[in-house]
Amino acid sequence: MSAQSANRRLTAPDIAARKGDAEAAPIVALTAYTAPMARLVDQVADVILVGDSLGMVVYGYDSTLPVTVDMMILHAQAVMRASTRALVVVDLPFAAYEAGPVQAFEAAARIMKETGCGAVKLEGGAHMAETVRFITQRGIPVMGHTGLTPQAIATLGSFRAQGRERAQWPQMIADAQAIAEAGAFSVVVEAVAEPLAVEITKAVHVPVIGIGASAQCDGQILVLDDMLGLTPRTPKFVRRYAEIGAQAERALADYAQEVRERRFPSPQQTYPERKGDQKA
Numbered sequence: 446m447s448a449q450s451a452n453r454r455l456t457a458p459d460i461a462a463r464k465g466d467a468e469a470a471p472i473v474a475l476t477a478y479t480a481p482m483a484r485l486v487d488q489v490a491d492v493i494l495v496g497d498s499l500g501m502v503v504y505g506y507d508s509t510l511p512v513t514v515d516m517m518i519l520h521a522q523a524v525m526r527a528s529t530r531a532l533v534v535v536d537l538p539f540a541a542y543e544a545g546p547v548q549a550f551e552a553a554a555r556i557m558k559e560t561g562c563g564a565v566k567l568e569g570g571a572h573m574a575e576t577v578r579f580i581t582q583r584g585i586p587v588m589g590h591t592g593l594t595p596q597a598i599a600t601l602g603s604f605r606a607q608g609r610e611r612a613q614w615p616q617m618i619a620d621a622q623a624i625a626e627a628g629a630f631s632v633v634v635e636a637v638a639e640p641l642a643v644e645i646t647k648a649v650h651v652p653v654i655g656i657g658a659s660a661q662c663d664g665q666i667l668v669l670d671d672m673l674g675l676t677p678r679t680p681k682f683v684r685r686y687a688e689i690g691a692q693a694e695r696a697l698a699d700y701a702q703e704v705r706e707r708r709f710p711s712p713q714q715t716y717p718e719r720k721g722d723q724k725a
């Protein structure tokens with residue numbers, strides 16, 4: 446069992462307390478966007494992230510930029526209805542918070558009030574520290590996200606690993622530290638050189654959750670659809686724990702063939718006529 450008391454959902458402070466506890470196992474985090482997936486993830490994870498990656502994974506956009514607060518709220522409501530144990534964290538989508546602390550508070554507060562989620566996540570380093578401080582001081586737990594920040598795709602040019610050169614490390618360590626010192630209860634570090642991830646994990650006083658980072662981080666997160674083998678192409682850092690997409694393909698081919706050969710439905714899947722003088 447995890448360090449979770451009966452009948453209580455994990456909270457942001459519960460997750461923060463996992464830093465520096467040598468006994469504590471690494472934090473298990475996964476994304477979920479829908480009720481059926483949240484029901485599954487809630488049985489194993491400490492943290493469920495309703496990630497803005499849903500724009501790419503569920504809606505087929507080629508970046509996360511078109512995702513709106515309204516979309517995040519609908520998916521977060523479904524995830525909250527289908528989970529009872531894990532802390533649910535909801536991504537603030539692109540352009541919902543970058544204009545300043547007040548804009549960020551308004552978006553984050555609306556998400557918390559309309560979904561009941563336990564925290565929000567936002568992307569960015571030192572330049573977002575003031576925003577993190579403003580909204581945490583007003584009662585909204587914030588998870589940071591540094592390293593590769595997909596909402597910066599238009600300025601980055603492509604999704605690729607960050608901090609492969611040691612000269613970049615001091616700034617990247619300072620970015621994660623600034624977010625933690627501003628009050629974030631945890632920081633996601635995405636797609637960075639492994640030894641940099643180790644340095645960030647040592648330097649930051651709250652749990653560092655890695656994705657394409659290091660096994661030495663305080664926890665790991667993956668996009669659920671990637672690790673289940675539901676997405677056609679996955680980043681280098683994904684381990685596919687199942688090939689559900691391939692299984693679904695076989696099931697669909699079987700169904701199509703059986704329909705065409707009139708082998709589906711069979712008597713088990715049809716209603717016989719009621720015989721005799723039974724009441725209707």
Ligand SMILES: Nc1nc(=O)c2c([nH]1)NC[C@@H]1CN(c3ccc(C(=O)N[C@@H](CCC(=O)O)C(=O)O)cc3)CN21
Pocket residue numbers: 498501502509593595603604605606636657668671676680681682
């Ligand atoms: N399904 C899914 N899974 C994710 O993990 C994910 C998303 N979508 N959407 C938003 C971002 C994009 N992500 C990515 C995508 C690719 C790499 C990657 O490994 N890129 C290659 C090089 C690619 C290039 O140079 O064009 C690399 O070696 O870094 C990393 C993170 C992670 N995030």
Ligand SMILES: CC(C)C(=O)C(=O)O
Pocket residue numbers: 476494495496497498499536590633635656666667668
């Ligand atoms: C991959 C995780 C960290 C994320 O931000 C997302 O799914 O949107």
Ligand SMILES: [Mg+2]
Pocket residue numbers: 496497498536
């Ligand atoms: Mg995201």
